[in-house]
Amino acid sequence: MIQRISIVLLLTGIYFAGAPSKLHAFNDRVDADRCSMAAGGDISHNDIHYVCGIDPELFRQLAKHYKDATASLIERTEEQKQLLALLREKLKLNERQIAAALEAAGEAGVPADRIGTKLIEIAGRYSQLLEQLAQGQDKDPEIAQKKRLVREAIDGGDLESAEAILNEIIAIEDRMLDLRALEAAETRAQKGDVAMLRLKYLDAAKSYEAAAMRAPEDYSDEQALYQAKQASALYEDGEEFGNRTSLIQSIRLGNAVLGILDKRTNGANWAATQETLGNALQILGEREANSARLEEAVNAHRAALEEFSRVRAPLDWAMIQNNMGNTLQSLGQLEASPTRLQEAVNAYLAALEEYTRERVPLDWAMTQANLGNALANLGELEANPERLHSAANIFQNVLEEYTRERAPLDWAKTQANLASVLRSIGELEGSSARLQDAVNTYRAALEEFSRVRAPLDWAMTQNNFGNALKSLGEREGNAAPLYEAVNAFNAALEEHTRERLPLDWALTQNNLGSLLTSLGRLEDSPVRLQEAVIAYRAALEEYTRERVPLRWAMIQNNLGNTLQSLGELESSPARLQEAVNALRAALEERKRDLVPLDWAATQNNLGIALKSLGEAEDGPARLQEAVIAYRASLEETTHDRVPLDWAMTQANLGAALQSLGERESSLMRLQEAKSAYQASFKVLEAIHGNQHRTYIKAQIVAVDRLIQTHIHDR
Template identity: 45%
Template sequence: MLARCLFAIITLAILAGGAEAQFGDRATAEGSGIAITGDVRDSTIINGMPHDLVVALVAGLSSPDPAVREEALILLRAQVPEGAAVQAEALAAYLRILGEAGVPQDELVARLEQQARLHVEMLERLGALETSDPETARLLGAAREAVANGRLDEAEGLLARVEESELAAARPARILAEQALAAANARLRTAAEARAERGAIARQRFDYLQAAEHFAAAAEIAPSVEDKWALETRRATALYDYGAEQGRTEALLRSIDLLRTVVLPLAPRTERPHDWAVTHNNLGNALATLGWRQSETGRLEEAVAAYRATLEEHTRERVPLAWAATQNNLGNALQILGGRQSGTQRIEEAVAAYRAALEEGIRERVPLDWATTQNNLGAALATLGRRQSGTARLDEAVAVLCAALEERTRDRVPLAWAATQNNLGNALQALGGRQSGTARLEDAVAAYRRALEERTRERVPLDWAATQNNLGNALRRLGEREARPARLEQAIAAFRGASEERTRERVPLEWAATQSDLGSALTALGEREAGTARFEDAIAAFRGALEERTRERVPLDWALTQNDLGVALRLLGEREVGTERLGEAVAAFRAALEERTRDGVPLDWAESFGGQGSALLVIAERTEDVAMAKRAVEQIAAARDVLRDGGHAPRAAYFAELLAAAQALLERLGGG
């Protein structure tokens, strides 16, 4: 009785607040009613349905109390006008599924919109099925009626009967003469479509593997090459979705193999160029996702080749929106590749691809696709900005990402919104690293924390770990500018949390990145503490990272870790007697400079060149070596000038202070 009263109080409060729920541009609503009409496949089905009402309905319809469930259904029926494309009983079924699946409350409206849209598409497909058999027609009609009223188990059973009936009828038809072949194929097609709809139901339940099995079985039944291609494509997509969303590498590998060995041969370029191009685009997506997770770049190079093959058929003149989408995908693969290579060529190519996609004016037609490309462009510009002097690219990155957030709102696409917040944090952090004060760094921390509100460990573990790692870096930079160690300790905790998901076995390069960043935080904390334990831990972390961050795989990342190892060794050497550790530091900086060239990455070159100079300075002081002291002065001065001219004020100030100490030593040694 208490549960019934509580549900009634909640729903009455929602309705009393004047909440109005309506569906899409072609939907109609009276009062707080819900209606879906017309062709909704390309529109937003649910637009403005009160979040609290959805939450209350999920709770009521999922209640163990039959009376509460009945009250919830009565309320839902009152909201849905007669003749709506999605009836109250169907909405009730999907609301119960969402509740049983444990979908987070802040995703309920978006998920219900997706379920409703797919429901309408399912009804359209079932309504379009044609058969000459009266019993099959009756079963199909009953299945459609069951789907329309939310009786999914009954619908699946009826579709299974259709499949069995049509298969039974098709088998003898295959032995008939040529004139009976068309009839047999029609029955096979109906059976295949029925089995495929079982796959659609499994997909509605987020059971991707079961969906893939249904699509595979449907493809076996389908009589035409075109139908087999479409069904095998749906199978590959189900495997890809499972691998991408759940971090399952084996599912991605299965999807890639299926696209190459089964789907592509079904769509010869000379006969069906459009399907051939679609398959290459899908192959590129799977390869790029897998390549992002792996150490080697081979999969990413294959993804670039697949996208470029797609563009040979999906030209701007023929299919402008598909061309723009593939340009965006190409940019993604190039950006990941560029992040692992020296120079900026691949990143520049990625920026060009994104800008080309945006030329198609897609914001007016597909605003979320436009926002996705804006987000990706912002990330690429931030990567370029970190490698170049000045802050123009970084400022542009911030502006582009903020524009993306105008369409990528939290209410509309929470995980996409979180991804853009993460990228915005990266751009702000890079800007903050070059400016005095901490305002930009504080903004970066705030952006990362916003992202983590949606990027939870339970929902998207690898994305959560990536943002935790980025948050750790922003906290480390703040900690380096503050006297208290609290920020550095928070950074270390963030890195160690990220490492629990970013394991070496799962994502070796991301694991190495976190190890390297952890080493930097330990180094900074070691400067504020007595003893050498933190430095020793940092050195161990850097050397562990270098086992995966090899020069061959990721030359610039390898050079970054070599540089940071040099910093830790120099600081450790300053607290020890002798010059052994300092010599190791000089060697580490020298290794970094093999990739950190002045022409390629001038600011990074200055850090390593000046860092080596600082180690030489300590050795010169201990050995009273005038020539080495002169060399240290020259290197530190060069680093200061490049950083100053490149707009990196904090680091330029650091080397300016170090230069004064170096000049004083040189004068003291009689070399001034």
């Protein structure tokens, strides 16, 4: 019997598009680094490129050197001196500023692989802050002169003139009070800017809030702009430190600011606020698997494009197109929507019209990687090998820019993305060679992704490495890759804890359950299958139907498959009925018009469970239901669309018709079974190394004997 498990999802966004880019008016698959977008001031792309390529270990050693209060200039290594000279040149910072930045990164717990990014951000903020401090406001000198005029008017007995002049002074003093309040507000905002330099985002948000409160009531635009900076700081805290409350507060503030700013007179800041709002909504929507949040994010990005047109601000326009592509891709994955994924592809292609390799190579590589992810997701959803091969080619091109020597972590992320595509191609085409390529490519990525250096990237890659090993072990009937996959999933769970990343934890539990099911079938082990059931049920505690209906349905489908195998192994009709119930529950969300191939896969699996239950019971009813389920599956699982899956479902249909023919003593059923087996064998015969051909050939011989016996008996 050939059983087909629903496509196991990779971690959402695995390395997906990273933190969205930010405008300076106030950043499954690999997240393009936002290092290239972090800087302000006059830091060039080439200088950014240099800093991003520096070995994180050198940053870590230099930070440790400055932390040691007894260290002196003489004690520095030659390598450290060279690094300091390079940073002074590229970042336009002096040594004290570099030391303060490294200290801030250490206190904030920034991983070594992100210190270069943070140094670039801080350098840009230093430039902006120093410029602001150089533009202090002078006090109005008119009052002294006017008071002399008042005295003269009184001496001359012109009280009416004195009163008029005093009214002028009052007006000036009121203006001066407002100016003093604005100066006080600006000082508080500058304190927030310093906190941003130190990566203390919550402290910065408090200072910006104080600035907004200190600004006079009549200065609503100034209040709004300080609130916009507060929203941006809260977004940074939420994105970088996983603080959900900060993201929610950032969204609330962003909406409030947009209710104050007039787009006609303050268009740039209005658009920048829309973009910050879109970024916060995207991150929160991804983490909560909330399509409504992601829809709001798309609307915010589109609103920002109304102001940042391609003609007026081409690079900002491209940045927003890229960010909108990220949001549409997340929405497409969550809703299993090819339309949304195609919209994401279109947005990335638009961004690449301005983000050319010659003009901004890092932004080009980042957007190309995101385009590759979107095409890969679209190819998996549509079972389209052309999409998958296009994605693989894109990642190969990105690796020309992200070389291992120049940008080791970006190289590793791109290798991991390429491996995911190779795995999908191997599964779709039934190719062990492609699956082995995927395994080897994941191993290469893990040479750079150490747990200490990049813990979350390491965990995500371990998870996907486990998926590739599982597919290879299943295809070859080899337990060794499956046991290695167990180790990979357990390693991923060391970082993907339920407390820290509940949805990633749940997805890894699902993948572990799928793997344990494969081992249980290979070894005829009820213990392994029971462990798989436990893993699936744990995943369902986070993947609830209300929260993520399609992923809930995916796990119900996989749980049903495992219960079917366990029911057969234990000869338990009760287990088989549980399997039927789980698969029918999955079909309540896996609707044909929404996710046709997933619907077809679950119909196939329902047929398997019904056939097993029918063979354990008397009467033909369950077997007849199994035949109906297989034929329903074949309405979407067509020969032209997914030939391998079509062949497997035909074989399953043949098995059900054979059992039904024997039970009903029906020559017609047996002949239909033979036709189904022969159709399956014809396809599988052309696939080198397919392990199911021998089984199906034997079934053709067996059913032919039954046909001949039936004819003879008549």
